Amino acid sequence: MRSPVRPGPEGGTTMAKRQAPTPETSDAPPAGDAGWMPSIDAGKSVKYTAIVQSMEEAIASGRLAEGARLPPHRELAARLGVTVATVTKAIADLARRGLVDTRRGSGTFVVGLAPAEAPPPAASDAPLDLAVNRPLAALAAPFLKDALLALTGAEAGDLFGYEIVGGNAANRATGIAWLAERGIVAGENEVLLTQGGNDGLLAALQAICRPGEAVACEASNYSGIRRLAQALGIVLVPVATDRKGMSPEGLEQACRTQAIKAVLCTPVTHNPTAVSMDLARRAEIAGIVRRRDLVLIEDDIYGHLAGEAGEPFFCDMPERTIHVTSMSKCVSAGLRVGFLAVPRTLVGRVRDALYTTNWTAPSLHAALAARLVAGGAARDLVEAQRAEALVRVARARQIFGPALDLEADRASYHIWLRLPDHLRADEVSAELMRAGILVSPAHHFSIAGTAAPNALRISLGAVADRGLLEQALTEIARRIVGVQMAVGAIA
Template identity: 30%
Template sequence: MSETKYRQIARVIEQRIDNGHYPVDTKLPTHRQLALELDTTPATVAKAYQLLTEKQRIASHVGRGTFVCSTGSLSDVIHPTEEDGSYNLSILQPCLHYNVAPLSRAFQQATQTLPLDLMGYTEHSGLARHRMAGVAWAKQYGLVGGCAENTLLVDGAQHGLSLLIHALTKPGDTIAVEEVTYPGIMAIAKLADRHVVGLPMDQQGVTVSGLTEVVDQYKPSLVVIVPSHQNPTGITMPVERREQIAQVIARHKVWLVEDDIYGFLNEEPIPAITNFVPEYGFHITSLSKAISPALRCGFVKVPSSQLAHIEAHIRTNIWLSSPINYAASSLLIESGEAFALAQKQKEIAQKRQRIAHDILPTAEAATSSVSQGYHLWLPLPQGWQQDRFVMEAKSRDVLISSGSYFHAQESRDHHVRLSLMAVATEEGLKKSLTILAELLAKPAETVFPF
């Protein structure tokens, strides 16, 4: 068997995956079918498939066949900057131009006469007044029980997630996440050699029965839940479901990480899950979605039994988050301006959701609870593969995120996630959504006839 031949075949298959001919989750031809097409032997195709399996481009399932894997990284899901002439609907961030002036003033005030305590090392994970600002921020949106002693400072919610996963689990452990979830969680787990298992969801979020079954069967060391305006589905978990989830956590004595960075978007404050299970719950929030991702200001409320352990991880990892960033953020929180900025972003999101529902033909089929969220989890019409739709949108200068990157486990659903906030103007948003609406109206086979 020629090594060159099977490697050539592997390259052909990879090219078909990359150009969308074989989208994520597509079942590949059998060894015999592809051998006939490429004028080779089934054994040569089998070796090419083995090579691609080792590269994690494809996966074989006994009795079902071979399928294309999702290999996307965070850079495939979110494009931090808009390319020339493109509309970026891929990244979840506030409409930043509204926040530039107040944030600039806060930094000027914080650094006008730079106090010594902002320039050196501090005890714990930061200054007490900065931790108390985090307490005030989280309390405003539904968390109770926070104080300067149990609230720690981290470099944003992503750092908080990574910190807790490394501190509370070990390589080879299982982490339970929502069955469709923020890819950043899965990226952390993959790099840290933790296994991920998906939690079944319904229109109210993680189901109680699903959580119970997963905990019983897989014995996860950690459960991660995004309870408000969940990324990507947009679901907000009601109070009763939060209480029920907390009961399961307490009964099984498993750690809960509650990633509540979108809590400020709720119409009224909703009690955090952690409120009902403080001895097992770690609550994360940050200012990234309400004010600016560049602040890197995150707050983690930690059970008293784990404070020393988590503080030690922070000192080992970063020593402390920048006091200067927290000084500016604390000024905004203490003055009340941070809450006003969050309210403004919520109003913008509500308006942009209405625009999206007016323009997009399948928006009404999306989860109804996203009426004031930053994004839309959009189902695709029959015939459209999600990765192919993303490619076609990009060719029309609209950047969106394929639903294939959000699944903790294999799925046949076809969605794309649209951020409604990153495009600076309403005019730009309307143009980009109109482009998508026109694409959605086309039968898939007329766009890629193969």
């Protein structure tokens, strides 16, 4: 998986970036639309590529002159009949190629093509990491840059003192708005700020369980759950899953044989299997939780990215559900902000649990989140991440075919690939690592006492370049699927 010239995001080579004329020294007029404004096909699923290709051709031909200032994103979106997120994604792509330069308060300027004799980037010996599970960082970069630049003056100074654990009123207001995107109506006294989803899960488990008590969870699960359980001294009871998530029969069996205190589950885009519960399955699980008088810890970290995926458990059972969410899987992995929606009877215990690992709220990250949510950028960015994830999942489906366990219309940055019986996941993972491709074998996610499925989790967001991602996926398929590959690039 080595290449002397690293492809750009759409398969072309990455061009060396040139410095755009500065707004202070340039009287560049706005770029007119004659000859370069793209024509968007209403039936085209990935519209931003038309914008990128049209502008790249216009810059190469000189129709878009070096130093020209592009129209604002919202104006471009309105003229093209697309969303602001689509335009933002296209401009970010052009910026990564070194064709435009965006400057806060001044606009976006055409940089122009690099000289033909510019040397190519050096080859990288680093493996392609399809093991780490995160959204595409390059999509988030311009949004986070704008939010960071906005945090200046007195407000910035206030972000480096001690702040109440669980968040102040402004932090909780951000959480209320973020949770509302998932259909959750929560009051200020029912929302707590956390330093990401893992922090929220730790607080929820510690608030509900004492050492030695048992929590039922999916038999294959987020690997951090095992570490949290070990730190808290609680027992994880594995429950079988199927293509609709946690098995009701398996949960009933666990409740009959163990003194279960709580149920922990991921109803949307389960990690690692990527399956989601339908409404009927949610109703069955909720019924068991009520009959057994349990608390349900709902890990909804992928809910925003997946979009419309059924009503969260908190909406149906707010009196016995702790809803855990964050921005790490749908906005940016490094934005360590999460929120809990908690029954009022449990808020005090959960806040006390947060003090175990926190002595102050994540004020700086919370301020960034507030900027993104209040200005609508968070919603635009989630839409852009969702669109990108859908493109990558669609191509993975073409490459791997029925070996993938994933719903066709569900956005996800990870996929679950079941292997044929004659192959072993550990051996395939080791072989791929020697070839320069990192993936996660199923045993990484298995709860103690269960046999690991013969499968691999493959992450689609850590490799920014679509061309390199497709090379890696094709190589994986060549080694394990052994069928004629679908032809065509990720577009």
